[in-house]
Amino acid sequence: MCLPILHALLEQRVRVVVCARPWAKSLLSAYTPQLEGIVAISGKTVADASTVRKFRQQHEHSTAYGLILPDSLSSALVFKLAGLRSAGYKDEGRAILLKWPEAKPSTPMHAVEFWYHLARQACLHWQIALHYAPAKRLALLLRPEATSTCLQAMQAAGLESGRFILLAPTAKGIHKGQIKTWAQYDELYKALQPLGIPIVMCPPANEVAAAHQQAPTIPILPALPLDSFAALCQHAALVVCNDSGVSHLAAAVEAQQLSLFGVTSPSRTGPWSPVAHSLGEQGKWPTLDEVVHASQALLNAHENVVV
Numbered sequence: 001m002c003l004p005i006l007h008a009l010l011e012q013r014v015r016v017v018v019c020a021r022p023w024a025k026s027l028l029s030a031y032t033p034q035l036e037g038i039v040a041i042s043g044k045t046v047a048d049a050s051t052v053r054k055f056r057q058q059h060e061h062s063t064a065y066g067l068i069l070p071d072s073l074s075s076a077l078v079f080k081l082a083g084l085r086s087a088g089y090k091d092e093g094r095a096i097l098l099k100w101p102e103a104k105p106s107t108p109m110h111a112v113e114f115w116y117h118l119a120r121q122a123c124l125h126w127q128i129a130l131h132y133a134p135a136k137r138l139a140l141l142l143r144p145e146a147t148s149t150c151l152q153a154m155q156a157a158g159l160e161s162g163r164f165i166l167l168a169p170t171a172k173g174i175h176k177g178q179i180k181t182w183a184q185y186d187e188l189y190k191a192l193q194p195l196g197i198p199i200v201m202c203p204p205a206n207e208v209a210a211a212h213q214q215a216p217t218i219p220i221l222p223a224l225p226l227d228s229f230a231a232l233c234q235h236a237a238l239v240v241c242n243d244s245g246v247s248h249l250a251a252a253v254e255a256q257q258l259s260l261f262g263v264t265s266p267s268r269t270g271p272w273s274p275v276a277h278s279l280g281e282q283g284k285w286p287t288l289d290e291v292v293h294a295s296q297a298l299l300n301a302h303e304n305v306v307v
Helices: 003-011 023-027 045-058 073-081 111-125 144-157 185-195 205-214 226-235 245-252 288-301
Strands: 017-020 037-040 065-067 085-089 100-102 165-168 238-242 257-261 277-280
Touching: 003 111, 017 023, 017 045, 023 037, 023 226, 037 045, 045 073, 065 111, 073 085, 085 111, 100 111, 144 226, 165 185, 185 288, 226 245, 238 245, 238 288, 245 257, 257 288, 277 288
Parallel strands: 017 037, 065 085, 085 100, 165 238, 238 257, 257 277
Antiparallel strands: none
């Protein structure tokens, strides 16, 4: 969701340090030469503030500004305790922690636009010129090693580029008390089997049990590093997923994808990609028949797969 911000800042030759959960190091590994650093944070406020402060001291960042993208009180507190003057959206009582508190836009917009708006407003204070609107594609960079690891995993599983379907039945988190997972992935797998091309899933290690419970008959590939999983999405003929991290990873590499919605809004959190497709809407999951039909149509449109 925030790649357009990162690309825009790097384009302006801004020295950027990313403070994020450990998984971001793998995802952003291709950007290592351009970044000042990636600081892994744990979600523990005091410890994270200490980690950020020590990084600043070690790298002699006497003047540094914080751009707070998570919409939480704790994220603002981390930078405040670390001694960073920061910009962020000011709701939830965060204004007192921010040097540059910004009001949320009143016009409904996609999350990519929502966060880019914040970055652009902050950069006006810092005299950094960003484009008025975010790029229309995420354009995630991948290391050659990420693709190589992906291709090795595909070879071990007997998969050919553009000749397999990747299903992703899990989605972490709850939205307003509702689970964000479509319930019929196992039935979808069985309905698509007659197409005669391999169908697999490749959940992260900590989601294998949940994926197996959700869809017990779908073959499971060994877990991959996050950037290699993104490459796997890129090589699939079709990725079918929930409104989840997989949806955004697939969009980031412009994979052919079908993202399924039922408790969230595609206009707000749908995949930010010119080639992505969404099905369902907030309050109404798509039916099995609708997903099967849409999957077949997308596969027919794929240049290497005809069903």
